[in-house]
Amino acid sequence: MSTRSPTLNTRVSRLSATPRRRRPKFRPSSAVAVLILIVLAVAWLVPVLWALATSLKSETDAGAPGGWIGAGGITFDAYAKVLSSGQIPTWAFNSLLTSVLITVLTVVISALAGYAFSRLDFSGRKWLLAVIIGSIVIPPQVLIVPLFYEMLSLNMIDTYWGIILPQLIAPAMVFILKKFFDQIPNELEDAARVDGAGRMRIFLQVVVPLSRPILAAVSIFVFIGAWNNFLWPFIVINDSSLMTLPVGLQTIKSAFGVQYAQNMASALLAALPLILVFLFFQRQIIKGISSTGFGNS
Template identity: 65%
Template sequence: MRSINPGRVVAFVVLALFSLLMLAPFLWAINTSFKTEVDAGASPVTILPEGGYTWDTYANLFQMGSIPTWMINSLIVATGVTIITLVISALAGYAFSRLDFTGRKVLLGLTVASIMVPGTIFIVPLFDEMLAFNMVDTYWGIILPQVVAPVMVFILKRFFDNIPRELEDAARVDGAGSFRIFLQIVLPLSRPIIAAVAIFTFVGAWNNFLWPYIVTNDPDLMTLPVGLETVSTGFGVVFAENMAKSVLAALPLIVVFLFFQRQIIKGIATTGLGGQ
């Protein structure tokens, strides 16, 4: 009979408690979203509603807003941001890691320094640029300002640094150039980190509220977080409605996590982006 390791039992109990602690806000949001506004705003707060659970809040949101359209818009924007960010970040990371060119250290230093600059200070000049290029109320106006990700460039650069140069030297002997080496050797070896960067970029673009809110006025172009903010079924503080909006915004990301949880966990372990 296998002996029980007390240390493992304690670790399991602690992890289970932390898991419940992390899940509690989302479970509370789901529970509240199915209550009536009377039960959701009742005092003292109760877990089980006196009037029973109802789908009315979700039904009202779908009737008042174009939620399927907003979900599609969010998918288009998040996918576009992810693809372009990956291309730019991978190429820049490889250039900083492997290529020797004038001003390389200066550019790398500026890239790292820009990580510490708050993105909100660029809101006004970026909006002026979008106006000048007639990109307000367009997909490109939402996507392009989000594709510059210095932290992703630095993460990929650090990963590329650890790829043995002997593999590239052997390819150069066979006549391969830098771009061919990048495509056929570096990228295949970097699939774990690229998957992690892609997932974190997608989640960040999906959750982004401020920039899409500023640059879109057309309801048919709004992303899901922005669109949900524009609809309301009541006045004052509507607890059930706000919780239903949160659940709708988070639901697609939960699906992404369920499909890619192994890559996400590996990405957190590899990049240390758990707090992003």
């Protein structure tokens, strides 16, 4: 007669029935892929490190040939001059305000449009979707002149809305969200419809909670694009107090020629928020991209 308790026997049987994980086999293709990723990472990291090293030099050392560290050692003079020469806090606030508003409004518009293309059957749906997909390949620079005249006619030059409104339409994000919404089972919406839910309630209470990964990824992509946008804010804004950070940093010039250390310090200051966004939200970005289904197509 066994002295083991039934609970212990059950645990033992479960442990014995659990298959052991096998170590992944070495594949040459995996080694090649890892090697390519390492090369690409180094190719991206070296210019960033060079810019950082240059920004920590004096202007004399930055303009002279030499190693990563200047003869005078590490100095933060370039950052001090950049921060004291312009309206950095004002420009950073303008960039943050416009980027957040562009992100929120673009995600709302793109999500509603993507859901309509995914679930609604209306006249001209295929043609309109084809126009949206085709507009993805149109360079934004082509639309600068008509957009400028449109903002001028609306008296939105030198205003926040002059920066924001032309950037709200994102055909690529509409298409990405439409692809994601196609993967949500219709049975979930049918069950909510049986309970008396309307179309908008289904979208807000069923579709949106299931779409959080892709919505987070789209939000990050839109925010990065809005923060980095230089050309349109440069054209539509002349008032220095309304300039965004990328535009404002370009106005900090010196009468003594090119200041390499200050230029690198300005570039790193403008890129720092985006680096932090990526470091904190890289999981959401990867999860959102994998949720679109493009990798399985």
